[in-house]
Amino acid sequence: MSVTIEQATPADIAELRQLYYAVYGPHYPTALGTDPAEMSRLIQDPFTLWLVARSTGTAKSGGLVGSAAIHSEPGSRLGRLEGLAVHPDQRGSGLAGQLTEELCARMLTAGRLDSVYATVRTVSAGPQRVVARNGFRPMGILPNAVDLDCRESLALYARHSPGVLDRRVPVGEVPAPLLPLLRNVERSLGISYADARPTDPLPAPPEAPDVTLEMVEAPAFVRRRFHDRFPDAAQWFYPLHTPNVLLVPDDGDFEVYAYLNRTGRYCALVAGHPDPAAAAGYLEPITRALTRAGAGYVEALVPLAHHGALSAFLAQDFIPSALYPAMRPEGDGFHDYVVLTRTTEHIDFRGVVVEKPLQPYLDSYVSAWASAHLPAVTAPEVAP
Known part of the structure; x- marks a missing residue:
C-alpha cells in the first residue's frame, strides 16, 4: 500500500x-x-x-x-x-x-x-x-x-x-544520587559531564508545619493567574504543560501550579510562586493533595544547576528518572533539566519491554528507588 x-x-x-x-x-x-x-x-x-x-x-x-x-x-x-x-x-x-x-x-x-x-x-x-x-x-x-x-x-x-x-552550560556540582543518570546520558548522547562534581545532597528543608492546602480547580482562572504570575514563561517553567489546578495554603504564603490529567491519572508540577523555594518544605503535603485528587504519578522538571531544589525533591522521595540535556536556551547557551518522579502506586516492571539502549536507565531507576525506599542491609556479625 x-x-x-x-x-x-x-x-x-x-x-x-x-x-x-x-x-x-x-x-x-x-x-x-x-x-x-x-x-x-x-x-x-x-x-x-x-x-x-x-x-x-x-x-x-x-x-x-x-x-x-x-x-x-x-x-x-x-x-x-x-x-x-x-x-x-x-x-x-x-x-x-x-x-x-x-x-x-x-x-x-x-x-x-x-x-x-x-x-x-x-x-x-x-x-x-x-x-x-x-x-x-x-x-x-x-x-x-x-x-x-x-x-x-x-x-x-x-x-x-x-x-x-x-x-550546553556547564554545571559545577550535582547531588551524588544523580550520577548514574548522568553516566547513562553520556553514553547515549556522546556528551560529557566530567566537570560535574558529585556532592552530598543538601539537608532536607525543615519539616513543614501542619498546613491546609486549598486546591483550586478552575482551569480558565488558573491559566489567567499563571500568566499574570509568569508573563514571560521564564521562571520554573514546565514547557508544553498549561496548569489547570492551583494549590494554596490557608495563609497564602505560596502558590503551586500543576497540570493534572485525571484520565491518565498523572500530574506535572509546573511552577511555584513567589519562588519554588517557598514550597520546598511542603512537597509532602502537596503530593498527598494531588494523590487525593486522582494523581497516581507526579513529576517535576528541575534545572540540573539547582542543587538545592534537586536536594529538596530527593529528600521527599522523588526519584531522578530522566535527564534532558540542552532543554532550554538562555543567552547563548542551553540548560540541562532533570525529571524527578514519584508514584504512590505499586510499580510492576514485569510487562515492560526495553530495548538495549534503554536498559541502563531502567537499571539506574531501580537502584535509585531501592536506595530511597529500602532499608540498608548490613552484614551480620560473625562470632569469633
Missing part, C-alpha cells in the same frame, strides 16, 4: 477520532485524539504541525491510516512529538517512521526548533525502535507515568538540532 502524507485539516477530525480509538481503545488520555474542539484548535495552531497519512492505490483509497504531530508554543523552541498512531492494519509498514521523519525534517532540520522530545510506551519494543531509527535517543524512564488499560511506564526520548548539545 502506498500513502500520501499531508497536513491535517478540521475536516479530518471525525476520521482522526476513529483512528485513535482503533489504536488505543477508549482510554486514550489526551485531548489530541478525543476532544474535537481541542483537535480543531491544534490543527489550526501555527505552533503545531499535524500530519496525516492516507492510503492510495487500493480499493480504500483516501482512508486515513496514520497520524502524528509536533506541538510547540509561542516563545519556545522545544517541541513534543505526540499522537503517533498507525492503523492496526498497517503496523509493520514503516508508516510510523515516515510520519516521524517528515515531522522532524520540517521542524528540526528546517531550524524551527532546537529539540523535540517524545514519551514512548514500553508495552512493546516497536515504539522505541520507531523513534530510535529517526534519530531520537533515550534519556530516561518514567515508571507508572500514565493509566491506559493499566498503569504503564513511559520512556523519554529526544532529538536535537545540530550543534545544540555543544552549547
Whole structure:
C-alpha cells in the first residue's frame, strides 16, 4: 500500500477520532485524539504541525491510516512529538517512521526548533525502535507515568538540532544520587559531564508545619493567574504543560501550579510562586493533595544547576528518572533539566519491554528507588 502524507485539516477530525480509538481503545488520555474542539484548535495552531497519512492505490483509497504531530508554543523552541498512531492494519509498514521523519525534517532540520522530545510506551519494543531509527535517543524512564488499560511506564526520548548539545552550560556540582543518570546520558548522547562534581545532597528543608492546602480547580482562572504570575514563561517553567489546578495554603504564603490529567491519572508540577523555594518544605503535603485528587504519578522538571531544589525533591522521595540535556536556551547557551518522579502506586516492571539502549536507565531507576525506599542491609556479625 502506498500513502500520501499531508497536513491535517478540521475536516479530518471525525476520521482522526476513529483512528485513535482503533489504536488505543477508549482510554486514550489526551485531548489530541478525543476532544474535537481541542483537535480543531491544534490543527489550526501555527505552533503545531499535524500530519496525516492516507492510503492510495487500493480499493480504500483516501482512508486515513496514520497520524502524528509536533506541538510547540509561542516563545519556545522545544517541541513534543505526540499522537503517533498507525492503523492496526498497517503496523509493520514503516508508516510510523515516515510520519516521524517528515515531522522532524520540517521542524528540526528546517531550524524551527532546537529539540523535540517524545514519551514512548514500553508495552512493546516497536515504539522505541520507531523513534530510535529517526534519530531520537533515550534519556530516561518514567515508571507508572500514565493509566491506559493499566498503569504503564513511559520512556523519554529526544532529538536535537545540530550543534545544540555543544552549547550546553556547564554545571559545577550535582547531588551524588544523580550520577548514574548522568553516566547513562553520556553514553547515549556522546556528551560529557566530567566537570560535574558529585556532592552530598543538601539537608532536607525543615519539616513543614501542619498546613491546609486549598486546591483550586478552575482551569480558565488558573491559566489567567499563571500568566499574570509568569508573563514571560521564564521562571520554573514546565514547557508544553498549561496548569489547570492551583494549590494554596490557608495563609497564602505560596502558590503551586500543576497540570493534572485525571484520565491518565498523572500530574506535572509546573511552577511555584513567589519562588519554588517557598514550597520546598511542603512537597509532602502537596503530593498527598494531588494523590487525593486522582494523581497516581507526579513529576517535576528541575534545572540540573539547582542543587538545592534537586536536594529538596530527593529528600521527599522523588526519584531522578530522566535527564534532558540542552532543554532550554538562555543567552547563548542551553540548560540541562532533570525529571524527578514519584508514584504512590505499586510499580510492576514485569510487562515492560526495553530495548538495549534503554536498559541502563531502567537499571539506574531501580537502584535509585531501592536506595530511597529500602532499608540498608548490613552484614551480620560473625562470632569469633
